[in-house]
Amino acid sequence: MPAIAPGALAEAPNYEAFRAPISREIRLHRRIDATVPQKWTLTQRHFVVGGQHLVLDDYPEIAVYSTQFEFEIVGWNVRLPYGEQDKIGREIIRKFLNLHAKAENSSLDEQEEAEWAEISKRVDYRRFAIERSPFRYVAGMLVSRSGDTECRVEWHTGERERIVGKSALAFSIFEPDEHFRGLARFGVGNHLVEITNLSPAPKLAEEDGERMWREWPVNR
């Protein structure tokens, strides 16, 4: 038997695709000073555009200037017109990469120098550096596979790693216990980010290394 539900929300969640605006009235007893920007916290620290990733240490603040129909990403010296909120991530990444490139070439002017000092404090720079590290040669063995999107590998260092998603798909050509080599990029915690140019490889035993060392021309 249905019963009136206790403790229900006053405002039910709505998943409608914004067909018609629904107004809500808030009564204030004095005018809001339109010259003072209203500040909002963007609930996002990770920005990804076209695979480029930037992580901020804190959630960025957005200041809305209602008299100028603009908003600003606070501390980034980036202003956008109303309605271009979808460009926030792109503009943050662009600004950072531009300043980063100039900083590497020591070509920042005075104003950019000040901006870079401010912006570089807001970005997880260590993370940025790791994620831009180049591919490196790896070898290892496929330990097990569960479907095409999850597997476990043992790297040549002896470390084992569970891999999921697109990277796991790259290993789908191998059977468990088969050895491989390829070019890989690792991220934070030395976890695989991307692997390419995978091909089967003969098993490298310890004696192979010793034999190679003995046979190395300068050691003969």
Place this chain on the structure above:
Amino acid sequence: MPDVLPIARTRYRKPPVIERALVIHLGAPIVEEKFQFKADEWRTALVRDFPKLQTVTEWTLHVIEKEGMPVLDAAGQTMTLRQTFWQVTPEDKRRQGIQLWQDKISFNLLGELGNPRQFEELENLTSTWLPRWAVDFEVSACSGVTLQYVNLLSKETLPTFFENNQLKIGEAIRLFGGVPVQRNLLLPPFDFQVNVRVDDVEPKAHVSAHCLSVEAPADQGPIMHLRFTATTNLGQPPRSIPLENVKNEGRLTHNLIIEAFQAYFTDAAKATFEPYASDSPGSTS
């Protein structure tokens, strides 16, 4: 695999339904980093099937009282960007789409007057794209579903209930029929919300009817959205059910909304929605 529930049928050619949305909830949000990476990949992966991308901003206002005065408090104000993907008509009207949140995904089917779309279309949209979302966002379980139908109450959908730009709502919606005044004197706003717990189904559900006015020119008379929402996303800690159950829970919530629809509208209103003959093979959901 659970037994598949039958879909309850309604009997109208022109119900006032203008939008249907099926939401699949997660017990815990996807980690932000993974979510943003996958959402970025979807922007290119889905572009052929959903050519119109739209970022929607959700603003949360926080008003506090300071020294007896209301103040907008920056500390509690947030904005959230949500990625949405749409198929559009040649006239650039949204037909159907997908909306992404960190803790849920919604499949939306948009109709219009005279074209309410069908639940089966929503089911097809979901069965095509839910598995893709599950693989790409690495999701294998959910905590329940919410189904929402939006009914438009206006001069266009209830023309026979308008007189001198006034809606005789007591003759169209049962709830108002019992108001102890002369029915045709009821004046807008007609906003209300009723929440009902449904314990005699498995899983348990809540059904709500939420009626609220939308902005309209004065000469149009009152325009409202009557939203029926049924959810199985209940309980704390959140349930964990395999995604295969989404189909059945979607059908269960659809059947509950059909019951609500039948219960809220008066027979006179339902007669104007052009009922099919009860045994007609054309009767649909």
